[in-house]
Amino acid sequence: MKTFNRYTTIIIILGFICTCTYGQSNDGKALFEKYSCQGCHTINKGRLVGPDLANIGDKRSETWLKEFIRSPQTMIQNGDSIAVSLYEEYNNVVMPANNLTSSEMEAILQYIKKESPENVSEKPDQKRQKQASTFTANNFTTGENLFTGQLRFFNKGPSCVTCHHISTQNRFAGGNLAVDLAGSFKKLNESGVKAVLRNPAFPVMKAAYKNKPLLDAEIHNLTAFLKKSSETEQAANTASFSISTKLIVLGLVGTALLLILISLIWRKRKKQGVHDKIFNRQLKTI
Ligand code: HEC
Ligand code: HEC
CATH class of the missing domain: 1.10.760.10 (Cytochrome c-like domain)
Structure with a gap:
C-alpha cells in the first residue's frame, strides 16, 4: 500500500511537470493570438501594422522587450530613444499595453524566438511589396x-x-x-x-x-x-475648395435676391399705403 502511494505520487508529480512544460512551450502561440499580437505583427512574414518580430531578441535586450511589451506608451513618454523612433517610424500608431504575467511574457518571447529563422534572407519590406493586389x-x-x-x-x-x-x-x-x-x-x-x-x-x-x-x-x-x-486626398482638397467657393457665391446671390424681393414688397406696401388714402380724402373735403 505504501509503495503504491509513493509510485502514484511520483507519477502524478512527473505528469504535472510534463503538462507544465508541454503547456508552456505550446502556450506562446496561443498567447500571441490571445493578446492580438498577430493582429499587428508577423514573425518573418513582413511588416503589418507594427514591425516584423523575427529575431527581435538579437536586436533588443530582454529587459527592454519586456518593458516595452508591457507598456509601450510609458517607454515613449519616458523618452526611450528606441521606443520614440519606432513610434515615429510607425506613424504614431499606438501599440496597446499588455498586462502579461511574467510566465506569459517568457512564453511569448520564447515563441517569437522559436518562429524566427536562423537567417532572415529576405527583407520584410520586399515581401510586403509582392502582396500588392489589383482593385477594380x-x-x-x-x-x-x-x-x-x-x-x-x-x-x-x-x-x-x-x-x-x-x-x-x-x-x-x-x-x-x-x-x-x-x-x-x-x-x-x-x-x-x-x-x-x-x-x-x-x-x-x-x-x-x-x-x-x-x-x-x-x-x-x-x-x-x-x-x-x-x-484622392489631393483631388478632394481642391474639390472642397471649389465647393466652398460655390457656397460663397450662392450665398451672395441669395442675399441679393432676398434684398430685391424685400424692397419690391416694401414698395408695393408703400403704394397702397393707408395714409395716402386718408390724406386724399381729407384733401377732397376741404
Ligand atoms: C494595435 C497593433 C499592435 C498590437 C496589438 C501589438 N503591437 Fe507590438 N507594435 C505595434 C507597433 C505599431 C509597433 C511600433 C512601435 C510603436 O508604434 O509604438 C510595435 C512594436 C513592437 C515591438 C518592438 C519592435 C522593435 O523593432 O523593437 C515589440 C517587441 C512588439 N511590438 C511586440 C508585441 C507583442 C508581443 C504583442 C502582443 C502581446 C504586440 N506587440 C501587440 C503594434 C502592435
Ligand atoms: C466601434 C468603433 C469602430 C468601428 C465600428 C470600426 N473601427 Fe476602425 N478603429 C477604431 C479605433 C478605436 C481604432 C484605433 C485608432 C484610434 O484610436 O482611433 C481603429 C483603427 C482603425 C484603423 C487603423 C487606423 C490608423 O490609421 O492607424 C483602420 C484602418 C480602421 N480602424 C478601419 C476600420 C474599418 C474599415 C472599419 C469598418 C469595417 C472600422 N475600422 C470599424 C474603432 C472602430
Missing part, C-alpha cells in the same frame, strides 16, 4: 457602400462610419470616435490595412467585431476603398 472599380464602390452602411456586412458587424470618418470623402459624414482614415492606407499599406480588418487589435474596434468577423471579400473591397480615399 467595382471593388471601390462596394467598399464605399460597405463603409457607409448602405450594404450590410454578412456577419452583421457595425458599419465603419459609426466610428470613423474620412476627411477626403466629404460626401458622407462619419463618426469621430476613432481616427480619420484618409491617410491610413499610405500609413499601413495594403497588408497592414488588411491585417487591421481581419483581426482588429485596437480594443474598441476589436470589441465591435467580436464574433462578427468581416469576410475576405469584404476586407478586399474596404481596402480598395481606403486606397482610393488616400489617393
Whole structure:
C-alpha cells in the first residue's frame, strides 16, 4: 500500500511537470493570438501594422522587450530613444499595453524566438511589396457602400462610419470616435490595412467585431476603398475648395435676391399705403 502511494505520487508529480512544460512551450502561440499580437505583427512574414518580430531578441535586450511589451506608451513618454523612433517610424500608431504575467511574457518571447529563422534572407519590406493586389472599380464602390452602411456586412458587424470618418470623402459624414482614415492606407499599406480588418487589435474596434468577423471579400473591397480615399486626398482638397467657393457665391446671390424681393414688397406696401388714402380724402373735403 505504501509503495503504491509513493509510485502514484511520483507519477502524478512527473505528469504535472510534463503538462507544465508541454503547456508552456505550446502556450506562446496561443498567447500571441490571445493578446492580438498577430493582429499587428508577423514573425518573418513582413511588416503589418507594427514591425516584423523575427529575431527581435538579437536586436533588443530582454529587459527592454519586456518593458516595452508591457507598456509601450510609458517607454515613449519616458523618452526611450528606441521606443520614440519606432513610434515615429510607425506613424504614431499606438501599440496597446499588455498586462502579461511574467510566465506569459517568457512564453511569448520564447515563441517569437522559436518562429524566427536562423537567417532572415529576405527583407520584410520586399515581401510586403509582392502582396500588392489589383482593385477594380467595382471593388471601390462596394467598399464605399460597405463603409457607409448602405450594404450590410454578412456577419452583421457595425458599419465603419459609426466610428470613423474620412476627411477626403466629404460626401458622407462619419463618426469621430476613432481616427480619420484618409491617410491610413499610405500609413499601413495594403497588408497592414488588411491585417487591421481581419483581426482588429485596437480594443474598441476589436470589441465591435467580436464574433462578427468581416469576410475576405469584404476586407478586399474596404481596402480598395481606403486606397482610393488616400489617393484622392489631393483631388478632394481642391474639390472642397471649389465647393466652398460655390457656397460663397450662392450665398451672395441669395442675399441679393432676398434684398430685391424685400424692397419690391416694401414698395408695393408703400403704394397702397393707408395714409395716402386718408390724406386724399381729407384733401377732397376741404
Ligand atoms: C494595435 C497593433 C499592435 C498590437 C496589438 C501589438 N503591437 Fe507590438 N507594435 C505595434 C507597433 C505599431 C509597433 C511600433 C512601435 C510603436 O508604434 O509604438 C510595435 C512594436 C513592437 C515591438 C518592438 C519592435 C522593435 O523593432 O523593437 C515589440 C517587441 C512588439 N511590438 C511586440 C508585441 C507583442 C508581443 C504583442 C502582443 C502581446 C504586440 N506587440 C501587440 C503594434 C502592435
Ligand atoms: C466601434 C468603433 C469602430 C468601428 C465600428 C470600426 N473601427 Fe476602425 N478603429 C477604431 C479605433 C478605436 C481604432 C484605433 C485608432 C484610434 O484610436 O482611433 C481603429 C483603427 C482603425 C484603423 C487603423 C487606423 C490608423 O490609421 O492607424 C483602420 C484602418 C480602421 N480602424 C478601419 C476600420 C474599418 C474599415 C472599419 C469598418 C469595417 C472600422 N475600422 C470599424 C474603432 C472602430
